[in-house]
Amino acid sequence: MLTTRGEVTFKLEVDKLTIPCQAYLTDINMNNIHLLIGQPIINHEGVTLLVHNNTAVLQQDCDFLSQIEVTEERLKFNVVTHSKETLPPGSSIIMVDIEGNNQDADVITPARHFEMDGTSYSIPATILRGCQGHLKVFNSGTKDILWEPGVVLVRAEICKHTPLRHQDGRM
Template sequence: TTCWFAPGSGSSRGQGPPQQFNQVQTTYFTSIEILSDLYKKKVLIDDYLVDAYIDTGSKVNIISYEAAQNVTSSMEPSNVIMRGFGGLHAQSLGKVAFKLFIDDLHINSCAEITTKSNLGSIDLIIGQPTINHPDISLVTTSKSVTLLKNNISDNFLTEMQLSSTDFISKVTLFLSDDVELSPGAQCEVDVYTDHELDTSHVIVTQPKIFSLGNVSYFIPQAVLTKTPYRLQVVNLGVHSINWSANKLIIRAEVFACRYVLSVNI
């Protein structure tokens, strides 16, 4: 979603309550393209349940005329012109204040009013006036989008108990013993890592073909769940492979056990 601000001239097109316009009007460019369902939420405006969308690029909050009729405060005139609804101009039909209830937060808010047809399947765009409130933080992850009070997010971060293994994404695997492998042969070799892992982690290797000088070998993908860790090695070359113990054999990824089912094997 892309939004920006620019001065512009008004449009006589509009609906809703009659308004008195000043010579200076404000034009906002906005878009209601839904990029992710994570940003869609059920929220309360006063005591009325609506479908809302958190739009980090919108410079104004926008509410449908139908939803605005259900708030307790009266509509006020507005000189705002919104652009971006399919490339068209949308004169604000007015402005309305309300109590927004979202993610267990009560926020005093207001929004520009437009027609339901401009907003599609949603009734409220929650834009920068709410997102950038000094007491609120927008916290996003790959699975959630949440508004939090700043002190809540600060406490959440400071109270997290992290260990060194929480930061491991790659580990190196070394040979436990000497290995001798004739051309075209394959064998299972014992390996270890110098990272401290617990039983909640598994090691996943990706299939790799290595070729350096006269040495060429293949290591298939493997999921290593308990010690001693073992890997298959296939000698693809025409010369024997002779490795000493403690040689770095491959790099691998570490996952928590709850993610193992998503790994393609």
């Protein structure tokens, strides 16, 4: 235990890195050591402590993957409750948001059945378009289901349309 004279916030420059940090000022004699670098600096995002031949060096991470811009089309989307919902036993239609979907894109939800702690409900497979839609939910339990806004109900996938090239009138 020791008493500090205060706390300072500054930018630490060491081994060609600049790291924002905080330090406590003390009057303790540490034999010509002016600063102890602790776990918050070592664990700082983008910094690696490399120890080799009895020498410790802080270096910038070479995480080239984090710098790559992803241009792939997103394929899965959370379907969440739009507002607070109370579903009595039986069938209900609720408004949902499709997080991250394009306004003119179709997504499909798989049929799902959920059962946990006395709550039981089913969601049929549904095609939804855009960022909002309506989802049918069957509460097969004996009590109301209560959901807050933003509860993930199911994950939807991009609905790929297959062009019909050689139509002969049959389906």
